Each structure stands twice: as structure tokens, then as C-alpha cells.
Amino acid sequence: MTLILSPLAALGRNTLAALAMLGRVTLFMLxxxxxxxxxxxxxxxxxxxxxxxxxxxxxxxxxxxxxxxGALALQIYSGGARFNAEAVVPQIVAIGMVxxxxxxxxxxxxxxxxxxxxxxxxxTMKVTxxxxxxxxxxxxxxxxxxxxxxxxxxxxxxxxVGIGDIIGILGGYTVAVQNLGFNAATYMQNTVNxxxxxxxxxxxxxxxxxxxIAALMGCYYGMDSGRGxxxxxxxxxxxxxxxxxxxxxxxxxxxGVFFSI
Numbered sequence: 001m002t003l004i005l006s007p008l009a010a011l012g013r014n015t016l017a018a019l020a021m022l023g024r025v026t027l028f029m030l031x032x033x034x035x036x037x038x039x040x041x042x043x044x045x046x047x048x049x050x051x052x053x054x055x056x057x058x059x060x061x062x063x064x065x066x067x068x069x070g071a072l073a074l075q076i077y078s079g080g081a082r083f084n085a086e087a088v089v090p091q092i093v094a095i096g097m098v099x100x101x102x103x104x105x106x107x108x109x110x111x112x113x114x115x116x117x118x119x120x121x122x123x124t125m126k127v128t129x130x131x132x133x134x135x136x137x138x139x140x141x142x143x144x145x146x147x148x149x150x151x152x153x154x155x156x157x158x159x160x161v162g163i164g165d166i167i168g169i170l171g172g173y174t175v176a177v178q179n180l181g182f183n184a185a186t187y188m189q190n191t192v193n194x195x196x197x198x199x200x201x202x203x204x205x206x207x208x209x210x211x212x213i214a215a216l217m218g219c220y221y222g223m224d225s226g227r228g229x230x231x232x233x234x235x236x237x238x239x240x241x242x243x244x245x246x247x248x249x250x251x252x253x254x255x256g257v258f259f260s261i
Contacts (some may be wrong), residue, residue, distance in 0.1 A: 028220050029212075033146040035140065045148040053149070053215070054156030058163070060113060064105050065097070065164040069171030072096055077180050089182065090190040093172035098199045099259070102165040104251050107210030110157055111243035115218040118149055119239035122222025123232040131223075135230050146219040150212060157211025158204040165203055202258040209254065210247045217243040 073093050080086045121146055125131050131141050169191060175180040217239045225235035 024224075024257040025216070025220055026090050028223075029216055031142055032146045032150050032216065032219070034212055035143040036151050038079055038143075040143070041202045042148055045144060049152035050156055051219055052117070053110070053211075054153050054160065057110060057113055057156075057160060060109050061160050061164050062167050064109055064173035065102065068101055068105060069097055069168035069173075070175040072101065072168075073172035073180065074096060077176070086180075089180070090171070090187045091194040093176075094191040094195050095199060097168035097172070098165045098195060098203045100251075100255070102168055103161050103203050103206035103210060104247070105106045106157065106161045106164045106207065107214065107247040107251070108244055109207065110153070110160070110211060110214045111217075111240055111247060114153070115214045115239050115243040116236050118215060118218030119222040119225070120232060122219060123225035123235040126223065127167050127229075127232060141223070146223070149171040149219060150160075151216045153211035153215035154208055157214070158207035161203055161207030161210075162200075164181060165200075189218055198258060205258075206251060206254050209250050213242045213246045213250060217246065 027047055075091045076092045077086050077095075080088055122131075125145070131145070134141050134144060173184070173187055173191070176187055177184045221235040221239035221242070225231045
């Protein structure tokens with residue numbers, strides 16, 4: 001009997017712990033959005049977050065997108081050659097980058113670069129009691145630390161996704177024209193004709209959702225970190241893992257919402 005009950009008890013404990021964490025994250029998210037909408041505001045912190053999340057992430061986003069677009073063109077051409085369908089390269093590269101690969105890869109890059117940075121920064125502030133100092137100075141940590149970062153991610157990540165989509169398509173275009181013998185004008189015409197407004201809207205909406213997830217996970221794990229260097233390390237690792245999993249789950253849900261019809 002003990003052999004049967006022990007796994008069930010462990011499953012129950014893990015389920016309750018997961019539900020409790022989901023509740024804490026939900027309350028944290030609602031608190032963050034409420035502080036975004038209510039004064040006082042900290043424009044300097046917002047500008048700093050826009051720079052850190054948006055501008056400084058542009059190189060890694062651009063490199064990721066251009067190599068992905070080029071590799072996607074090669075893979076589609078190779079696979080299409082088996083069915084004499086090499087001509088579909090521009091259409092599939094465009095829809096693959098805009099609908100799926102662009103938003104997901106940008107979201108994961110933001111999770112790797114920004115989420116870890118936010119979690120480490122806020123966790124270090126907690127360990128060194130700087131957050132307590134903010135409270136002593138009548139500055140709400142959620143408003144000063146969390147709200148600007150979440151708002152900055154909501155603004156900048158869709159822009160990064162749009163730029164990543166364009167660079168990825170250009171990467172596929174370059175490979176197709178230079179290596180695979182496609183006509184440049186025909187390639188671009190097929191790309192433009194195949195994309196729909198729904199594809200672009202879904203890509204930008206995904207970017208906004210992924211940005212909020214990445215920033216929230218970094219802030220939540222940073223604020224919830226334990227003491228010492230180990231606490232900072234666990235917070236950083238946990239934030240990236242949670243952000244990556246939630247981004248992939250959100251991508252599945254949003255894809256179903258936009259393209260289930």
C-alpha cells in the first residue's frame with residue numbers, strides 16, 4: 001500500500017505546489033499591470049529598460065533571424081526538390097518566419113538575454129537589501145523595478161519580432177537568389193503576395209505576449225529569490241526555464257487562436 005500511496009502523495013504535493021505558484025504569478029502579473037497604469041511614473045527607468053530590452057537585443061535578434069531564414073530556405077529547397085516543388089521556397093520561408101519562427105526565436109532570445117539579466121539584477125538587489133532601501137524611501141519596488149521593465153518589454157519585443165521577421169525573410173531571399181538560382185523580383189513578389197494581414201498581426205501579438213512573459217518571469221523570480229549567491233543563481237536559472245516553457249506554451253495557444261479557422 002505504501003508503494004502505491006507514496007507516488008500519489010508526491011504527485012499531489014507537486015500539483016498543489018504548481019497551482020500555488022500559478023496563483024502567485026497571476027497575482028504578481030495583476031499587480032504589475034496595475035502599477036503600470038497608476039502614477040507615479042518613472043520615465044527614466046522606462047527609457048533605461050527600453051534601451052536594455054530593445055536596442056541592445058537587436059544584434060542577437062538580427063543574427064538569429066538571418067541565419068534561420070537562410071537555413072530555412074536551404075531546407076525547403078532540399079525537401080521540395082523531392083516532389084519537384086522547389087518554387088514554394090519564398091512562400092514557405094515567409095509564412096514560416098512570420099507566423100512561427102520569427103516570434104518564437106525572438107521570444108527565446110529575449111528569455112535567454114533579458115529574463116536572466118532582470119532576474120539576476122533584481123535578485124542581487126534583494127540580497128544586498130536595496131529593495132528594502134527602496135521601501136524605506138517610500139518607493140514601491142513593483143512600480144520602480146517591475147512596471148517599467150514589463151511595459152518596456154511590451155513595447156519593444158513586438159518591434160524586435162517585426163525586425164526579425166524582415167531580416168529572416170531577407171536571409172532566405174539572399175540564399176535563394178545567390179545560391180539557389182531564384183529570380184530576385186519574382187521571389188519578393190511571391191513573398192508579398194503570399195503573406196496576409198492576419199499573419200503579420202499574429203506575429204506582433206505573439207511578440208507582445210512573449211515580451212510580457214519574459215519580463216514578468218525575470219521580475220518574479222528576482223523578487224522571490226533566496227539569500228546569497230546560490231539564491232541569485234537559482235532565481236536566474238528558474239526565470240529562464242519558466243520563461244522559455246511559458247513562451248512555447250503561449251505560442252501553441254495563440255497559434256490555435258489565430259489559425260484554427
